[in-house]
Amino acid sequence: MKDIWIADGHCDTLTHLLDRPCxxxxxxxxxxxxxxxxxxxxxxxxxxxxxxxxxxxxxxxRGLRLIDSFGSMISDYSDAFLPILSYSDIKSLGxxxxxxxxxxxxxxxxxxxxxxxxxxYNLGVRLMTLTWNHRNEICDGIMETKSQSxxxxxxxxxxxxxxxxxxxxxxxxxxxxxxWDVLEISKAPIIASHSNAKSICAHPRNLDDDQILALAxxxxxxxxxFFPNFLSENKAGIVDIIRHIEYIAGLGGIDTVxxxxxxxxxxxxxxxxxxxxxxxxxxxxxxxxxxxxxxxxKICSGNFVRIIKEVVE
Ligand SMILES: [Zn+2]
Numbered sequence: 001m002k003d004i005w006i007a008d009g010h011c012d013t014l015t016h017l018l019d020r021p022c023x024x025x026x027x028x029x030x031x032x033x034x035x036x037x038x039x040x041x042x043x044x045x046x047x048x049x050x051x052x053x054x055x056x057x058x059x060x061x062r063g064l065r066l067i068d069s070f071g072s073m074i075s076d077y078s079d080a081f082l083p084i085l086s087y088s089d090i091k092s093l094g095x096x097x098x099x100x101x102x103x104x105x106x107x108x109x110x111x112x113x114x115x116x117x118x119x120x121y122n123l124g125v126r127l128m129t130l131t132w133n134h135r136n137e138i139c140d141g142i143m144e145t146k147s148q149s150x151x152x153x154x155x156x157x158x159x160x161x162x163x164x165x166x167x168x169x170x171x172x173x174x175x176x177x178x179x180w181d182v183l184e185i186s187k188a189p190i191i192a193s194h195s196n197a198k199s200i201c202a203h204p205r206n207l208d209d210d211q212i213l214a215l216a217x218x219x220x221x222x223x224x225x226f227f228p229n230f231l232s233e234n235k236a237g238i239v240d241i242i243r244h245i246e247y248i249a250g251l252g253g254i255d256t257v258x259x260x261x262x263x264x265x266x267x268x269x270x271x272x273x274x275x276x277x278x279x280x281x282x283x284x285x286x287x288x289x290x291x292x293x294x295x296x297x298k299i300c301s302g303n304f305v306r307i308i309k310e311v312v313e
Pocket of ligand 1: 265
């Protein structure tokens with residue numbers, strides 16, 4: 001039974017590595033190397049989060065600095081981390097190694113240039129969240145409340161180029177109109193790396209039933225976000241994480257659910273969860289609810305691994 005391990009589709013630890021600055025051993029962060037090992041996380045997505053230009057400066061420069069932090073982490077801890085560039089890298093992971101997959105959160109990093117997407121791919125980026133909360137050259141984010149525009153012409157080109165490059169398209173944070181535009185264009189499975197179900201918690205960052213069904217129809221998935229405000233309108237705990245898992249699996253199928261913790265990107269955590277060391281508690285609860293080992297493995301890591309196999313190859 002203990003062959004269950006974790007894949008987490010989203011964290012913002014790179015921001016701390018760059019800005020504090022600190023190492024991946026730092027105890028102040030939700031994620032550090034000891035906690036990842038304790039939680040049996042064998043695949044961690046690390047996002048280069050492109051925050052607002054007013055605070056963080058030009059997006060591409062900011063993104064490259066975050067990518068440099070990722071590179072330093074990998075080289076300083078080369079025994080512990082293996083960069084994941086393809087499905088075969090996951091297969092070659094040693095028992096004590098953590099696969100680290102580099103992502104970008106916020107297509108503002110492209111600064112309107114398709115060439116930058118190809119350069120990022122060559123730097124090891126295998127997933128891009130098309131927008132953060134606000135407008136960029138690709139699309140509006142969900143918090144761009146006045147316009148709520150969909151994909152620009154440039155955004156359409158980005159989606160097609162991501163398909164061609166075998167990069168995973170992530171629609172967390174995107175406007176509703178943008179969501180449906182991406183669904184129409186992409187030929188590959190699409191994911192929402194860190195979003196929850198709106199029917200359980202009516203936050204604008206969460207997905208409605210039609211969106212969950214649409215992602216399921218692409219054979220994509222939704223990573224459960226641990227931010228209390230996205231989990232529950234009241235105080236959030238592990239039971240709320242389970243509610244979102246159950247709802248999304250009930251609607252889209254067991255192949256549609258994974259974890260997208262948002263560790264180190266959220267200022268509060270649900271009761272009972274302090275970091276990756278606590279994934280066990282979620283697994284225990286799924287076992288108590290009589291989920292089969294096969295289904296638990298899909299939720300915990302199998303579904304994300306399938307996406308990498310199908311999209312990144
Ligand atoms: Zn986010």
